[in-house]
Amino acid sequence: MAIGRTDTETTVLVVEREEQTAIAAATARARDAASIDTVQSVSNVETALETLDERPVDCLCTAATLADGSGFDLLEAVTGPDRHCPVVFVPEDGTESLASEAVAAGASEYVSRDRPAGDLADAIERAIATGRRRRDRTERARQFGAVFDDAESYAWVLEPDGSVRRANDVALTAIDATAGDVRGRPFVDLPWWDGIEADGPLRTALERAAGGNVARSEVTADCDHRSDTPRTLEVTVRPVRDDAGTIVSLLARATDITDRAELEAELRASEELHRVTLNNMTDTVLITDDEGAFTYVCPNVHFIFGYDDEEIYEMGSIDDLLGPDLFDREELAADGVLTNIECTATDKAGREHTLLVNVREVSIQDGTILYSCRDVTMRKRRDDALTALHRTARELLYAETDREIATVVTDDAADILDCDASGVYLFDTDENVLRPAAQSAGMNELHGPLSSHRAADATLPGDVYLEGENRFVTDLRSTDAFSNPTSDLRSAAFVPLGDHGVFLAGSDTVDAFDDVTKEVTDLLAATAEAALDRVERERRLRERDRELKRQNKRLTRLDQVNEIIREIDQALVRAETREEIEAAICDRLTADDRFDFAWIGAADTGSDLLELRAVSGTDEGREYLDAVSLEGDAAEPAVETARTGEVTVVGNVADGLHDQPWRSAALTREYQSVVSVPLSYDEFTYGVLTVYADRPGAFDEVSQTVLAELGETVASAIAAVERKRALLSSVSTRLEFTVADEQFVFTRLARRADCTVSFDGGVRQHEDGATVFVTVEGAPPESIVHAAADLLAVEDARVIDDGRSGDGGDGGADGGTVRLRFAPPFLALQLADHGVLLRRVEATPSGADVVVDVPSAVDARESADIVSNTFADVELRSKRRVERTTARDLRSALLDRLTDRQLEVIQLAYYSGYFETPRERSGEEIATMLDISPAAFYRHNRTVQRKLFAILFDELGLPASAA
Numbered sequence: 034m035a036i037g038r039t040d041t042e043t044t045v046l047v048v049e050r051e052e053q054t055a056i057a058a059a060t061a062r063a064r065d066a067a068s069i070d071t072v073q074s075v076s077n078v079e080t081a082l083e084t085l086d087e088r089p090v091d092c093l094c095t096a097a098t099l100a101d102g103s104g105f106d107l108l109e110a111v112t113g114p115d116r117h118c119p120v121v122f123v124p125e126d127g128t129e130s131l132a133s134e135a136v137a138a139g140a141s142e143y144v145s146r147d148r149p150a151g152d153l154a155d156a157i158e159r160a161i162a163t164g165r166r167r168r169d170r171t172e173r174a175r176q177f178g179a180v181f182d183d184a185e186s187y188a189w190v191l192e193p194d195g196s197v198r199r200a201n202d203v204a205l206t207a208i209d210a211t212a213g214d215v216r217g218r219p220f221v222d223l224p225w226w227d228g229i230e231a232d233g234p235l236r237t238a239l240e241r242a243a244g245g246n247v248a249r250s251e252v253t254a255d256c257d258h259r260s261d262t263p264r265t266l267e268v269t270v271r272p273v274r275d276d277a278g279t280i281v282s283l284l285a286r287a288t289d290i291t292d293r294a295e296l297e298a299e300l301r302a303s304e305e306l307h308r309v310t311l312n313n314m315t316d317t318v319l320i321t322d323d324e325g326a327f328t329y330v331c332p333n334v335h336f337i338f339g340y341d342d343e344e345i346y347e348m349g350s351i352d353d354l355l356g357p358d359l360f361d362r363e364e365l366a367a368d369g370v371l372t373n374i375e376c377t378a379t380d381k382a383g384r385e386h387t388l389l390v391n392v393r394e395v396s397i398q399d400g401t402i403l404y405s406c407r408d409v410t411m412r413k414r415r416d417d418a419l420t421a422l423h424r425t426a427r428e429l430l431y432a433e434t435d436r437e438i439a440t441v442v443t444d445d446a447a448d449i450l451d452c453d454a455s456g457v458y459l460f461d462t463d464e465n466v467l468r469p470a471a472q473s474a475g476m477n478e479l480h481g482p483l484s485s486h487r488a489a490d491a492t493l494p495g496d497v498y499l500e501g502e503n504r505f506v507t508d509l510r511s512t513d514a515f516s517n518p519t520s521d522l523r524s525a526a527f528v529p530l531g532d533h534g535v536f537l538a539g540s541d542t543v544d545a546f547d548d549v550t551k552e553v554t555d556l557l558a559a560t561a562e563a564a565l566d567r568v569e570r571e572r573r574l575r576e577r578d579r580e581l582k583r584q585n586k587r588l589t590r591l592d593q594v595n596e597i598i599r600e601i602d603q604a605l606v607r608a609e610t611r612e613e614i615e616a617a618i619c620d621r622l623t624a625d626d627r628f629d630f631a632w633i634g635a636a637d638t639g640s641d642l643l644e645l646r647a648v649s650g651t652d653e654g655r656e657y658l659d660a661v662s663l664e665g666d667a668a669e670p671a672v673e674t675a676r677t678g679e680v681t682v683v684g685n686v687a688d689g690l691h692d693q694p695w696r697s698a699a700l701t702r703e704y705q706s707v708v709s710v711p712l713s714y715d716e717f718t719y720g721v722l723t724v725y726a727d728r729p730g731a732f733d734e735v736s737q738t739v740l741a742e743l744g745e746t747v748a749s750a751i752a753a754v755e756r757k758r759a760l761l762s763s764v765s766t767r768l769e770f771t772v773a774d775e776q777f778v779f780t781r782l783a784r785r786a787d788c789t790v791s792f793d794g795g796v797r798q799h800e801d802g803a804t805v806f807v808t809v810e811g812a813p814p815e816s817i818v819h820a821a822a823d824l825l826a827v828e829d830a831r832v833i834d835d836g837r838s839g840d841g842g843d844g845g846a847d848g849g850t851v852r853l854r855f856a857p858p859f860l861a862l863q864l865a866d867h868g869v870l871l872r873r874v875e876a877t878p879s880g881a882d883v884v885v886d887v888p889s890a891v892d893a894r895e896s897a898d899i900v901s902n903t904f905a906d907v908e909l910r911s912k913r914r915v916e917r918t919t920a921r922d923l924r925s926a927l928l929d930r931l932t933d934r935q936l937e938v939i940q941l942a943y944y945s946g947y948f949e950t951p952r953e954r955s956g957e958e959i960a961t962m963l964d965i966s967p968a969a970f971y972r973h974n975r976t977v978q979r980k981l982f983a984i985l986f987d988e989l990g991l992p993a994s995a996a
Contacts, residue, residue, distance in 0.1 A: 042070045043069050043070045044072075044073065044088070045069050045072050045091065046084060046085070046090045046092070046093050046094070047072060047073070047094045047095075048074075048076070048081045048094070048096065048099060049095070049096040049099070049123075050076055051076045053096060055146050056096060056123050056153075057072065057074045059153040059154070060072050060094060060153065069157070077100040077101040077102070078101050081093075081107060085118070091161045091164055092120075092121060092160045093107075093119070093121070094120075095107050096125070096146075098125070104122055107120075108120055108140060112139030119141035119142070119164040120139065120160070121140070121141060121142040121153070121156050121157055121160050122142070122144075123144055123145070123146055125145070126145060127144075127145025127147070141159075141160040141163050142157070142159055143156075144156045185288070186287060186288045186289070187201065187203055187204035187266075187287040188200070188201040188203075188204065188284070189201075189286075190284060190285075191283040191285055193280055193283060194243075195220045195283070196218060197215045197218055197219075198216065198282065200215050204225065204287075208223070208224040221239070226252070227254060239285075242283050242285075243280065243283065244272075245272050246272070247269065247271050247272075248269070249267065251267050251268070251290070252266055253266070254266065264289055264291045265289070265290050266288065268285065268287045269285070269286050269287075270284070271283065271286075315337070315407070316405055317331050317334045317336065318404070318406075319345075319354075319406065320397060320404070321350075321402050321404070322399055322401055322402075323401050323402070324350075325352055327345060327346050327348075327349075327351070328398060328399045328400035329397070329398075330345045330346060337378075337386060337388070337406060337408045338386075339380040354378065355376055355404070356376060356377075359374060359376060359390065365402075366394070370393040371391065373389050373391065374391070375387065376390060387408070387409050389406075389407045389409050390406050391404070391405040392404055411547075411548070411549050414451075414549050415549050415552070415553065419556070421445065421449040422449050422553065422556055422557055424445070425442070425445040425449060425557070425560065426560050428445070429561070429564040432568065435470065435533065435568060436459070436471065438564045439457035439471035439561075442457055442471070442560075442561045443455045443456055443471045443472055443473045447475060450557065452538050452540045452545065453475040453478075453479055453539065454473055454475040454476035454478075454537075454538070454539040455472070455475070455537060455538045456483050456537045457471050457472070457530070457536055458470065458483070458486070458498075458534045460488065460498065460533060465487060465488050466486070466488070467485060467486045467487075467488060467535060469485065470534070476539065479539065479541055480521065480522050481520070483537070493525075494535045497528070497529050497535050498529055501529050503527070503551075503554075503555065504526070505524075505551060506524060506526075507524055508543050508544070509523055509524065509525055521541050522539040522541065523539075523540065523542055523543045523545070524542065524543055524546060525538065525539040525540075526539070526551070528554060528558035529558070531565065533562065534565075536554075536557070536558045536561060538554055587733055587735060590731075590735075590736060591735050593627055597622060598739060598743060601618055602746070604617035605617070605750040608750065608754065610754060611754050612647070614747060614754065615646050615647035616647045616649070618633065618743075619631040619633060619649035619650070622649070622724055623649045623650040623651075628725060628726050629651050629702075629704060630651055630657070630702075630704065630724070630725040631649055631722065631724045632645060632648040632649070632650075632671075632723055633648075633720050633721070633723075634646060634675070635719060636675060643663040643671055643675055643720075643721070654702075654725075657699060660698045661694065661695040661699075662695070667695070669695040670683055670707045671709045671721050673709065674710065674711055674723070675711070675720075675721050678711050678713065679711070680708065680709070680711070680740075681707075681709040682706075682708050682709075685705065685706060685729040685730065686705050686706060686707065687705065687729070703727045704725040705726065705727055705729045705731075706725070706726045706728065706730060707724070707725050708723070708732040708736070708737060708740055709721050709722065709724075710723075710744035711744055711748075712744050712745075712748040714749045714751075714866075717748070717752065717866075717898070719747075719751045719752075721744075722743075722744055724740070752866060752867050752868075755867060765870075765915050766886070766887045766912060767872070767884060767886050767911075767914070767915045768886075768900070768912050769882065770883045771880060771910050772883055773880045773908075774905045777876070777881055777904060778826045778827065779792065779874050779881050780876045780877075780881045781820070781824065782820050782821060782824075782827075783877050783881075784878040784879075786812045786817050786820045787812060788810060788878075789810040789877050790809060790817065790874075790875075790876045791810070791874065791875040792873065792874040793808070796861045796871070797936060797940070802828060802855050802856045803854075803857075803859045803862055804853070805855070806940060807850070807851050807853055808850055809848055811848070813849070814834070814848070814849035814850065814851045815835070817853075818831070826855055826856055827853055827856070828856050829853070829854040830854070831962075833849075833851060833852050834849045834945050835849045860900075863903070864885060869886070869888075872885055872886050886915065930980045931977060934973065935973050935976060936977075937963070938973040939973070939974065941959055941962065942956075942970075945958075956970050956971055957970075
């Protein structure tokens with residue numbers, strides 16, 4: 034809805050029902066008195082609102098009752114804080130209460146219709162004047178608000194005494210405060226002015242404004258708590274007067290001028306910098322007239338020429354300083370400026386300088402030509418040196434050795450560094466010495482041959498190499514680290530070449546290395562180091578390639594060996610006898626000419642001679658075995674392995690050819706390398722496997738390891754075959770031993786308990802050891818349990834039968850049965866792996882008797898060796914032949930039928946006295962010991978008895994009376 038006028042025409046809108054015209058008529062009569070230009074009439078609220086939306090009016094006159102509502106409805110729609118249209122409320126009949134209600138609803142004037150027309154005209158005139166004043170105040174307030182709420186500046190309204198009445202949002206946000214936090218507080222004490230003295234410029238500005246003057250001040254303060262950087266502010270304080278001219282408030286505004294202040298400071302600093310630069314820059318500016326006479330000389334002229342400005346003026350002409358004919362006058366006139374004119378000039382000390390001169394036409398006071406001179410002597414030298422260094426770098430690309438690089442560097446150093454002498458030391462890693470690899474002719478003349486230096490000695494080359502830092506020596510005679518009375522070298526540079534060595538450059542003058550020479554020396558050394566690194570990398574790559582080729586050869590041989598091993602494994606699975614295994618091994622090793630010759634030998638019973646068991650390969654193999662000695666003291670690899678039990682490798686048969694006869698016999702048959710491995714499993718040796726090849730070094734470390742593992746695999750396979758044959762054999766050799774080893778577990782138990790401990794061969798094997806039942810005589814069985822408590826070989830000991838009779842008597846107090854659980858390795862299990870049965874052990878405090886049965890298929894001598902190797906002190910007491918009555922005796926047949934659990938139950942019952950009369954243990958007691966139910970115990974008991982009787986009567990054919 035429009036709320037104000039945009040022109041100077043005065044308009045009044047009358048709202049009353051169509052049948053009522055009193056308000057319109059009264060308004061028309063009041064037009065002249067109230068200066069009304071236009072009167073417009075409508076009959077309802079809706080039309081009135083549409084009219085106000087289209088065009089603003091200066092006054093609205095409304096009746097109390099309208100066609101579509103009431104005058105109060107219209108008042109509610111057109112009045113409010115943002116509306117400025119004055120309303121004259123004209124009811125038909127006026128009352129004081131209605132007048133109060135109309136004024137409360139927002140009416141500017143109240144005049145009842147029955148009042149004289151002059152009263153309505155006066156009311157309209159007052160309403161129009163009120164509306165205009167209200168619009169003016171609103172406009173001024175809007176303008177002040179726009180200024181006050183400017184987001185680019187801080188603003189405050191202050192009391193005349195300087196306390197804060199109001200602050201804009203920007204100022205409050207800067208200190209993270211609310212209006213209530215600052216209202217009434219002294220302006221100068223607020224957080225905006227942290228760091229400013231209270232009686233400083235702000236206090237002065239407030240006092241001047243309170244006196245009626247506009248005051249300005251520039252301050253620096255931490256006015257914004259969101260930033261750690263102080264800000265520079267321009268603060269303006271203005272007095273605010275009322276209509277009477279009295280100062281009623283102060284308006285303070287602060288504008289952030291930090292950027293402007295910084296720019297001004299930078300400008301001042303820049304001006305100062307330019308003044309200092311002009312006096313200290315190395316480029317020299319000269320101005321002359323057309324005749325060449327100086328009109329201006331830069332104060333820094335001495336930097337290049339060594340003369341001060343007065344001496345330059347005295348020269349009179351530029352030609353005396355830079356030489357005649359420096360440039361073409363016509364060319365300068367045509368172009369206006371000539372740049373980078375190279376010339377040479379001699380300074381006051383007689384030194385020659387290379388200059389780049391820019392010449393420009395100017396008009397500065399009396400001067401017409403400006404000369405800008407830059408000394409490029411050092412740059413010229415550097416460019417020349419870098420050009421020479423570039424040529425050297427290209428040459429080093431083709432160097433292939435360290436010494437070739439050293440020679441190139443020393444030959445080119447004179448041109449690159451403009452020095453008299455140079456040399457290169459290379460580090461000998463084997464002897465920890467820096468050795469001279471190359472030196473120039475100038476070094477020979479000034480110093481003579483360079484000497485070697487140990488890196489650890491206190492010498493200049495050694496120190497530089499270890500520290501990795503350059504060393505430029507002004508005068509060599511002032512240092513003892515490189516002293517040589519006959520040397521004419523005075524100054525020198527020592528630069529490390531990484532891990533490769535040290536570069537040396539020298540001169541016969543003192544302090545010959547300026548900044549350019551030092552820089553180029555570093556670059557030359559770095560170039561040499563890069564070339565040495567390249568050669569080193571290429572050398573390592575070549576070595577790596579050779580190593581990769583060697584590894585590929587080894588891997589190829591290993592693949593061949595692995596293929597042999599796979600074939601052998603397949604053959605071992607199919608083999609039924611030891612002879613088949615041994616023949617298959619030799620055949621597979623010599624198949625496809627992999628190896629020339631292979632054979633297996635075993636020690637002959639009763640002698641140290643190796644007996645041939647299997648052979649394969651070239652025809653010369655058997656001839657070789659006939660030609661060499663295979664006795665126990667021979668040096669042949671197979672005999673050596675049989676004697677030591679270790680792998681024997683001969684990488685080159687030709688070495689020591691005349692020292693050992695077997696080598697000549699082998700080399701005659703083109704056997705150039707040999708490996709012999711023992712066929713051993715669980716300390717049991719079945720012989721040796723020996724393989725021969727027609728090339729030296731055929732058996733590398735990997736091949737040796739594979740063949741050694743193959744020997745163990747073959748021995749394990751032979752042991753398995755022997756065990757199988759042992760199970761099928763009915764004839765055995767019984768060996769009885771006397772063991773005096775104090776560490777034998779049965780002897781230790783007997784000695785600790787001071788009794789006799791016997792074991793009759795019943796062994797129950799499980800995953801982590803074995804369980805046996807031992808009989809104790811001469812001591813309570815509990816003593817064995819106590820004796821085994823701290824033995825690592827015994828994992829558990831439990832009394833099964835305490836030797837007492839079933840009626841509680843003491844007749845068996847010194848005897849009984851104990852179940853022992855042994856940790857691996859256990860002698861019975863070791864013997865069983867090779868088909869040998871531990872039949873009996875009887876131990877006393879002084880020693881033990883051990884009885885084993887060796888099936889005829891197993892070598893009795895090797896079985897005896899197992900027992901002998903197990904104990905420190907053992908003696909074979911007897912050896913006799915025993916024979917089974919049938920192919921399957923009662924024990925074997927019964928063990929084949931029983932499960933491990935059934936065997937455990939019946940053994941525990943037997944040794945616990947369950948079958949004694951009277952019973953020493955009841956079935957319930959044994960069940961508790963086994964941690965099973967009594968019913969399970971009786972079921973296992975009956976099952977075992979039934980299987981035993983079945984074997985006795987059904988399979989062995991015993992008559993019933995034999996039971």
